[in-house]
Amino acid sequence: MDIDNITTTIGDIILKKYNIKEKVEISLPKDLSHGDYSTNIILKLYSKYKIDREQCFKYIQESLPQYDLEIMNFFINIFIKEESYKNIFNSKESIKKKNEKVLVEYSSPNIAKPFSIGHLTTTIIGDSIYRIYKYLGYNTTNDNHIGDWGVQFGKLIYAIKEWGDINTIEKDPINELNKLYVRFHSEEENNPQSLEKAKEYSKQLADNNKEITDYWEKIVDWSMSEFNKTYSLLDIKFENTYGESFYYKIAQDIINKAIKDKIAVIEDNAVVIYTEKEKKPLIIRKSDNTTLYASHDLATIQYRVQDLKIDTIIYEIGVEQKQYIEQMFKAAKLLNLYNKNTKLILISNGFIRLPGGEKMSTRKGKTIKLNTLIEEARIKTQILLKERNIEDPDIIDKIAIGAIKFNVLKRHYSSDIVFEWDKVLNFEGDTSVYIQYTYVRCLSLLRNITISDSNIILDTNEEKYLLRNIYRFQDYLDLAKLSPNILAEYLLNISRLYNLIYSKHNILKEENIDIKNTRLKITQKTMETIKQGLELLGINTVEKM
């Protein structure tokens, strides 16, 4: 990773020559005629301190002899020397281990609700963020903060007792539980006492009532075993699955301390924290003395910071919770639950809407289940592969699930997605299939070939562009660690460049042995980069398609 070196070198020389501490920002131009790296530091220094721009450029140039520098419109364009990027064939870049401990919270489904396409964004983007951080050497872990506590269990237990049949439920747990949940909400309108009863059950759950706790355990087990099937299909593994139930006791301690320290006050029998003037306070204990999501989330911060010693917590969560989470962060600060070195990062992703822009709703039963989507994708993939005489179910899965994931990952996390079948299952253009296809092309070219040692000759610009992009892989990852769409775009770009080279030059028929071998090595390097990059998006490569 060159950016770190360039940043500190320039920062140092400015401090030394001008006694100015200025943040140096290095960007990765996509247009390589602006260099492999570029910075506007001279413009910044000039507008603030009126330094001599030519002189400043000279200082910087002298401090970075391993690059070719030019100054244009007072941007400094930094070019990697050809001998440097030629070198990537020989050296394997090592990644420095970092002390920073990072936790990514994502997916976080509610127990007893079907895993719908609405969970796709947080699950897939969160997982990619986790993978990238880990790859970059951060001490990284992940946590599926499942919703396994609260009034919804009272409702479910009420519904099971009234209308449920254990045998029927066990055959198809989530669907049956969801039916019961939907029924509860439609009956609740006619029978207001049902909600009172449900709340009583959830209070009994917090009080460890044996019968109620047994129901709760069953419901959680049924759901988790179904969720785990989905996760294994999506190739997602969680190191931690604490869930809200883990935190309700810690939450009580936090609430008591908050009252004692006069940070929280009691209003209408509930315990609340005022985070800002003129804004509604955050409720951390309900008037029936039970805890709720806000108190669990506060307890979660405390546990992660104090017990797990996490430095950076990344929340991958839907926008509908954004304002609440920000308020909860403020309350956590008032309560001193984290210290100055802790970073709380909120990644709030957009909605997935049904065709026509309608919002999904579990209560009304208006959802598209993830399993349905995966099934459709498989069928489409199967048909296309059959034309090529491939029937391997493993290949079908890797392509189908890759396409589903990529469709989410190629967008910025905050953008809303209107779900349309033909767009999600489109296999042409900006898709994972295009990248996987490029990989297969490379693989197929190198099949039965051994690359002999020879000189590296980069004959054309497109080859240089491709190599220079591959050289910057880690720099791009650093940029992409909170926005995997940057990595997705990067991989598309690498693939486009390779396909251009492939179509322009017949590599195997090339007579100049050095040029031929260089192209084979480029092919090899492209393959490695694509495989690694896709892996960080949670997408697999295939050997044929």
Add this chain to the structure above:
RNA sequence: GCUUCUGUAGCUUAAUUGGAUAAAGCAUCAGAUUGCGGAUCUGAAGAGUAUAGGUUCGAAUCCUAUCAGAAGCACCA
């Protein structure tokens, strides 16, 4: 009503967080093929970023107003 977010080619999205000529894919039109895998490649056409002001050497990005859409608004998560 208050708070927050969004508005970029016909459509779906990018734009390294205030930088260089706003970048791709789909769709449209015109081309490449007995080829190392055409799920490919080349080219054309297509927006000056909802609107009107402002700040700045520089604005899709910041500020103000207006229009349109979405989300959140105390005991659900």
